[in-house]
Amino acid sequence: MAKTAQKPGYRCTECGWRTPKWVGRCGECQAWGTVDEEGARAGATVVQAGATTAPALPIGQVKAEVATARTTGVGELDRVLGGGLVPGAVVLLAGEPGIGKSTLLLEAAARIAERTTVLYVTGEESAAQVRLRADRIGAIQENLYLAAETELSALITHVEKVQPRLLVVDSVQTIGTSQATGVPGGVTQVREVAANLVRLAKERNMATLIVGHVTKEGSIAGPRTLEHLVDVVLNFEGDRHSRLRMVRAIKNRFGPTDEVGCFDLHERGIEGITDPSGLFVSRRSEPVPGTCVTVTVEGTRPLPAEVQALVARTEAQQPRRTSSGLDPYRVQMILAVLERRLNARLGGCDVFTATVGGIRLADPAVDLSVMLAVASAAGDKPLPSGLVALGEVGLAGELRPVKDVRRRLGEAARLGFKRALVPAGSLDEGGRKRGGQRALVPVGPVAFAPGFEVVQAENVWDALTHVT
Secondary structure: OOOOOEEEEEEEOOOOOEEOOOOOEOOOOOOEOOEEEEEEEOOOOOOOOOOOOOOOOOHHHOOOHHHOOEOOOOHHHHHHHOOOEOOOOEEEEEEOOOOOHHHHHHHHHHHHOOOOOEEEEEOOOOHHHHHHHHHHHOOOOOOEEEEEOOEHHHHHHHHHHHOOOEEEEEOHHHOEOOOOOOOOOOHHHHHHHHHHHHHHHHHHOOEEEEEEOEOOOOOEOOOOHHHHHOOEEEEEEOOOOOOEEEEEEEEEOOOOOOOEEEEEEEOOEEEEOOOOOOOEOOOOOOOOOOEEEEEEEEOOEEEEEEEEEEEEEOOOOOOOEEEEOEOHHHHHHHHHHHHHHOOOOOOOEEEEEEEOOOOOEOOHHHHHHHHHHHHHHHHOOOOOOOEEEOOEEOOOOEEEOOOOHHHHHHHHHHOOOOEEEEEOOOOOOOOOEEOOEEOOOOEOOOOOOOOOEEEEEOEHHHHHHHHO
């Protein structure tokens, strides 16, 4: 056995970054106060050859069938996962308390238990409490086993006895082990528990679903290595005062990371919403100042969404700029473009912007709708009814084309909208030039739907001129 001299060292408890001397801020993850003293080895050790789990094979001889996704029985969850659960995959589902994580996983566990063995381990509730929820949502299955444990060794014992094909752990912060220092939920404990769960899943080719807590800032609680250890990271979002819930993939080794699943959480459980179009748009008989509809794309799904704005005079020296569901930095940029390029007077006004239905919009295509909504609110003049606007706004006031314009317009036409405002060059057959400049030319009554008019604009001034 190789021997090396020991000398003091320091290691970040969040990401594992090492340094020979103490620093207040980690040089890797930039976290403050996470660097603790640890006995670090000086020099390199010589590792001898050891036993292998399986011989190396030519890649063409590796059987890919064992990594084929199996459906969970919950269509919207399968959409986000990329088709279903892959045997041996470890999925981390994070979200705020009470958002519906346990309900969703219990529903998925019951569906999978119809064809194979499932073990559900709860560390936050008693077995009786989970049974009551299962009775309420109709998740009673003969092959669904339930255990209430907070010790990792006991969890492994249950796995060895039940031999499940799916393991659900709710949650990783409540499971502890005597082999690691600290209390359950601490950085060291969470890292050790997660590493053992991943090892268990890979050894047994057992799919594993893990519930994770989030911090008040909205990030996943625990060490950053937790997200690197697992195969899939899902984020459960939604307003606690609304029934609508959305699941987004942050990391996915087996599928896309831009898909979103929509769910309806009610007293009888949770069910997927296959057609969420219209959920994020207000229904009113007359247009109201400060509202504009856009169409965002989540994965392969176009979703119409409404942006609302309110501009109010204030006597405060520092006017407020508040956003909900929108990127506040992009909203600030759009307000600056409005003031500089369109001479809008917003300096003495509070500006509030928000989305309808609790949806979070990060698509640059919503820039134009935000600009029109603020301009409409500032002038107290509603936009024309049946209008959708999409396009990215540049600092020079130009409108930039965005992807999937035809798919977005097709969805808007399907829902009954009559006109659309898009950047110039978004459509091949649109935007005939007059005197070297692209004119506002209606395009597409035949290409999209009867009576559906598409207008292209070069810049924010042309866009505002068209709708006012």
